[in-house]
Structures are given as C-alpha cells and as structure tokens.
Amino acid sequence: MNINDLNAVAEAMVAPGKGILAADESTSSIGKRFAIIGLENTEDNRRAYRQMLITSPGMGEYISGVIMYDETIHQNTTDGASFVKVLQNVGILPGIKVDQGTIEMSGSPKEKVTAGLEGLPERLAGYAALGAKFAKWRAVITIGSTELTTGSELSIPTDANLRQNARDLARYAKNCQDAGIVPMVEPEVLMDGNNTMERCREVTEKVLTAVFEELRAIDVVINGIILKPNMVIPGKESGEKKSPDEVADATLKVFNKTLPNELAGIAFLSGGQGDIEATENLNAINRRGTHPWRVSFSYGRALQSAAMQAWHGNAANIASAQKIFLHRAKMNALASLGKYTAEAEHSS
Numbered sequence: 415m416n417i418n419d420l421n422a423v424a425e426a427m428v429a430p431g432k433g434i435l436a437a438d439e440s441t442s443s444i445g446k447r448f449a450i451i452g453l454e455n456t457e458d459n460r461r462a463y464r465q466m467l468i469t470s471p472g473m474g475e476y477i478s479g480v481i482m483y484d485e486t487i488h489q490n491t492t493d494g495a496s497f498v499k500v501l502q503n504v505g506i507l508p509g510i511k512v513d514q515g516t517i518e519m520s521g522s523p524k525e526k527v528t529a530g531l532e533g534l535p536e537r538l539a540g541y542a543a544l545g546a547k548f549a550k551w552r553a554v555i556t557i558g559s560t561e562l563t564t565g566s567e568l569s570i571p572t573d574a575n576l577r578q579n580a581r582d583l584a585r586y587a588k589n590c591q592d593a594g595i596v597p598m599v600e601p602e603v604l605m606d607g608n609n610t611m612e613r614c615r616e617v618t619e620k621v622l623t624a625v626f627e628e629l630r631a632i633d634v635v636i637n638g639i640i641l642k643p644n645m646v647i648p649g650k651e652s653g654e655k656k657s658p659d660e661v662a663d664a665t666l667k668v669f670n671k672t673l674p675n676e677l678a679g680i681a682f683l684s685g686g687q688g689d690i691e692a693t694e695n696l697n698a699i700n701r702r703g704t705h706p707w708r709v710s711f712s713y714g715r716a717l718q719s720a721a722m723q724a725w726h727g728n729a730a731n732i733a734s735a736q737k738i739f740l741h742r743a744k745m746n747a748l749a750s751l752g753k754y755t756a757e758a759e760h761s762s
C-alpha cells in the first residue's frame with residue numbers, strides 16, 4: 415500500500431458523519447464489562463456479544479470501522495461468516511488492536527508503558543492478510559494525585575514516561591505503515607485522578623507535543639495516521655464540573671497548539687465519560703467551526719454500555735440491544751458533524 419492509499423483509508427475512517435466502534439476489549443477487559451451484567455466471560459459469550467454489535471442492521475451508515483481484538487478478528491457468526499467478511503460486506507473497515515496491554519514502567523511503578531513491539535511486524539503482516547486496514551495501540555499516561563505532583567521529583571507523569579510512550583507509539587506507527595495498515599495513535603491521558611482540567615490540559619499538551627516529535631523523528635507519514643486522543647476534562651475525583659463548551663475550548667486550545675494540519679483525522683476515546691456526556695462534548699468541539707482535521711469518535715464504553723445492558727446475554731434481546739447501539743452510533747455521528755440535539759437524543 416502506498417502513502418496515498420494509507421491516506422485514503424485514514425480519511426474513510428473519519429468520513430463526514432461517521433466514526434469508529436472500539437470493540438477491541440481484551441479478554442480481561444470484556445470480563446469486567448460482563449461482570450456488570452452478571453455474565454460469564456466465556457469465548458462463546460464474547461463471540462455472541464460481538465456478533466450482536468457487528469450485525470446491527472444499518473450500522474454502516476454511522477460506523478466507518480470496527481476495532482477488534484485478536485480473538486475477535488478470527489471469529490465467525492453463528493452462520494459461519496467471518497466477522498471480517500460481515501464488516502466488509504457493509505463497507506466497514508476491519509481494524510485490530512495490536513498492543514499487548516500495559517505494564518508497570520521500570521523505575522516508576524505508578525506509571526505505565528505498553529507491551530507489544532516485539533514481533534509486531536510479523537503480527538501486522540498476519541492481520542493485513544486477514545483483511546485489517548487499520549490498527550490501534552494504546553499508551554496510558556497517568557496524572558499523579560495532587561499531593562504527588564506538588565514536588566517536582568515526584569511529578570507524575572514523568573518526562574521519561576511521556577518520552578517512552580511517545581517513542582513506542584511512533585515505532586508502532588512506523589511498523590503499521592510499512593505493513594500497509596493505518597495506525598491509530600492513542601496516547602490516553604487518564605481521567606481517573608483528582609486533577610483539575612487545567613492540569614489535564616497541561617499534561618495533554620506535553621504528551622501530544624512529544625508524540626508528534628517522535629512520529630516525525632522516524633518519518634511516520636502524518637496524513638496516514640489517525641490520532642485517538644482524550645478530551646481535556648477534569649479528573650473524575652476532582653469534584654470539578656465543566657460544560658461541553660468549556661471542554662471544547664480547553665481541548666481545541668491544546669490541539670491548535672500541538673497538531674499538524676496534515677493530520678488525517680482525530681477519533682476520540684471516551685475514557686469513562688458518560689454516554690451522553692461524550693456525545694455532547696464531541697458535538698461542542700465540532701460546533702466550534704471548521705478545524706484543519708476531521709474530528710470524530712472511536713468510542714468503546716460510550717457506544718456500548720447501554721446496548722450491553724439491554725442485551726444482558728439473552729438472544730431474545732438482540733434486536734432491542736442493536737436498536738440502542740444504533741441510536742448511540744447515530745447520535746455520535748450527528749455530534750461528529752456538530753448537529754447533535756436533545757430532540758434527536760429523545761427521538762426514538
């Protein structure tokens with residue numbers, strides 16, 4: 415695949431009015447989601463759940479691509495069609511998570527780095543042969559609690575952590591492009607802490623600056639990647655509440671400072687935001703006028719949680735769960751155009 419093809423795939427991922435379904439939870443992550451609905455984490459339940467999502471009638475209108483996990487990309491529907499084929503038949507791009515999860519950073523155990531670079535070119539070649547057009551790698555950046563961040567020695571995230579995560583993201587992105595696969599570059603600044611929105615803004619700016627330095631340093635083609643960032647929001651434990659307009663302003667302030675215009679597109683993670691909160695924030699960002707990049711979504715929890723609740727592991731609930739999933743996809747598709755409204759939310 416040449417550079418033009420990479421750019422074409424990247425642009426299709428963020429085509430107007432479309433976004434990505436992140437359905438690439440690892441076996442242990444999906445187990446945590448299933449535990450909420452009291453469902454056993456078996457291969458067949460995982461398969462049935464993903465089949466329910468990807469066979470939602472009409473999903474191709476709002477969803478451009480689906481990120482799968484290694485197990486999922488090898489699975490078939492009950493009718494024997496491969497999941498990859500099901501997606502291809504409705505014009506949805508198959509994607510694959512290629513990182514192998516996070517591990518403690520040596521020397522700074524409160525921080526994380528991501529595993530999976532070893533053997534990555536071989537694994538990418540295998541996924542490309544299966545039909546994957548894009549990949550995902552998630553790096554996690556932790557913001558230390560307020561007490562810790564007051565001392566510069568103890569400041570989390572450390573520069574070393576930012577640099578290693580940025581470097582590993584760049585190496586992964588380069589490997590993907592060499593394999594003809596569009597890399598989604600995901601540096602996630604976690605929203606779990608007690609930090610202010612201002613601290614999130616500061617850390618996100620540092621992270622994105624480092625990521626683009628490292629991408630450029632090894633000649634990753636910027637118009638052949640999709641950035642999957644966090645929004646700039648207060649930490650969950652901070653007690654701060656910010657309106658969608660405030661989130662949009664803070665997020666765009668960082669993006670305008672750090673992101674190159676040639677970036678093909680942005681597809682946000684939801685990161686633990688509520689379903690409607692994630693939609694409203696995306697909408698506010700897109701109502702701020704035209705940006706140099708398309709700004710869309712690549713949500714996991716914010717697209718799936720209501721549908722998973724409705725499904726509850728029961729085949730009799732498939733049609734109603736798919737309806738709920740499709741509604742969330744449509745609401746986020748509207749938000750990716752800045753056209754989401756409360757009326758649309760309550761329309762069905």
Ligand code: 13P
Pocket residue numbers: 436552600683684685686712713714715716
């Ligand atoms: P959330 O939207 O649930 O954060 O998941 C997106 C994702 O792909 C995280 O890697």
